[in-house]
Amino acid sequence: MSRERRSDAVANRDRIVEAARAELSRSNGAVDDLKLHLVAKAAGVGQGTLYRHFPTREHLLAEVYRHELTELVDAVAPLLAEHPPLRALTGWLDRLVEYARVKRGVMAAIEASAWQDLYAGQHHRLDEALELLLDRGKAAGEVREEVDAADVILLLGALSRIPGPEWDKRAPTVVTVIVDGLRPSRARPS
Amino acid sequence: MSRERRSDAVANRDRIVEAARAELSRSNGAVDDLKLHLVAKAAGVGQGTLYRHFPTREHLLAEVYRHELTELVDAVAPLLAEHPPLRALTGWLDRLVEYARVKRGVMAAIEASAWQDLYAGQHHRLDEALELLLDRGKAAGEVREEVDAADVILLLGALSRIPGPEWDKRAPTVVTVIVDGLRPSRARPS
DNA sequence: ACCTGAACACCGTTCAAGT
DNA sequence: ACCTGAACACCGTTCAAGT
Numbered sequence: 001m002s003r004e005r006r007s008d009a010v011a012n013r014d015r016i017v018e019a020a021r022a023e024l025s026r027s028n029g030a031v032d033d034l035k036l037h038l039v040a041k042a043a044g045v046g047q048g049t050l051y052r053h054f055p056t057r058e059h060l061l062a063e064v065y066r067h068e069l070t071e072l073v074d075a076v077a078p079l080l081a082e083h084p085p086l087r088a089l090t091g092w093l094d095r096l097v098e099y100a101r102v103k104r105g106v107m108a109a110i111e112a113s114a115w116q117d118l119y120a121g122q123h124h125r126l127d128e129a130l131e132l133l134l135d136r137g138k139a140a141g142e143v144r145e146e147v148d149a150a151d152v153i154l155l156l157g158a159l160s161r162i163p164g165p166e167w168d169k170r171a172p173t174v175v176t177v178i179v180d181g182l183r184p185s186r187a188r189p190s
Numbered sequence: 191m192s193r194e195r196r197s198d199a200v201a202n203r204d205r206i207v208e209a210a211r212a213e214l215s216r217s218n219g220a221v222d223d224l225k226l227h228l229v230a231k232a233a234g235v236g237q238g239t240l241y242r243h244f245p246t247r248e249h250l251l252a253e254v255y256r257h258e259l260t261e262l263v264d265a266v267a268p269l270l271a272e273h274p275p276l277r278a279l280t281g282w283l284d285r286l287v288e289y290a291r292v293k294r295g296v297m298a299a300i301e302a303s304a305w306q307d308l309y310a311g312q313h314h315r316l317d318e319a320l321e322l323l324l325d326r327g328k329a330a331g332e333v334r335e336e337v338d339a340a341d342v343i344l345l346l347g348a349l350s351r352i353p354g355p356e357w358d359k360r361a362p363t364v365v366t367v368i369v370d371g372l373r374p375s376r377a378r379p380s
Numbered sequence: 381a382c383c384t385g386a387a388c389a390c391c392g393t394t395c396a397a398g399t
Numbered sequence: 400a401c402c403t404g405a406a407c408a409c410c411g412t413t414c415a416a417g418t
Contacts, residue, residue: 012401035392037391048393051393057392154352174344176336177337180375181366198382236385
């Protein structure tokens, strides 16, 4: 079914992704600063070629951080095997924060892939991974019923917007608030 | 000290703000869709005039939603007078969600004004209002010590990114998670 | 002192021509 | 089948000329 690709196309694609990675790491992954025409230039390809391989900047970002996202998805099963659900979720988010600390762009990639189906065909749907963590938590009575993966991804978006120098100070606080908030309601003050 | 302004300048300013409001309400306050040159055209002024009055789009948005933001600030004192701190905070956020439901742009204005000092001189610093709510909560032992207003605004940013049709479904959930997460930690699962 | 609007700058996107 | 890169489109920003 799937036709062979020309080797120059494959090579170009790789060089584009690599160039994008290089550009991003130069700015600690400030995704909005990534200029596509600079990526094309750095990769030594025409702009049309970049556009052919990656119709949107989100497609490009998804590819750049594919490795990290796959690892995150693959981490879910072991975590759930070794820990109670809420602890698995916490551990998973800790890992996410660690990735994002170095490459801020992973958060942008997660947000983007959540609302489009950039990974629809792939076998590493990140939102399904998160959904599984939440479902196990619900089954154990450790996570409130009404939340879904989209809610959590919306909340985690806060991490994307932490100013660079404040990351170490605010990221842990933000995650703690989210995790604690995910737990079933306590009695509210009258 | 402050020089008189020419009446045409005042009138232009008002017309720009009004035109921006009109444009925004047409798209339910999708702030990114606001085209500044269209605002200038709709207001019947040159683009330079818009730029003179509002050096950034954030300045313009701050002015557009000034009324709402002022009301939010003014609501804090009565809420704290009538309710325990956490309940006051919840009530305040409920009001915020109600504003944002109709005009999604208020969330963008809040985010923008939090990180710049668009209201520095003004007497309705929104982050100070939120800080007061949090401080009272901390004093009452109802809010965890380590959070500040910036953390909460980062988290509330999630509301900005709820897709339009899902607002009614997700906004209450998001707010509930945040408020519950702000409360002091319970014992975590071992 | 303030306004106008053409001109400029910047980037993402397209497409005719080439291999 | 894929690539190139000039051309186009879109917008935000500036500034010389005007009132």
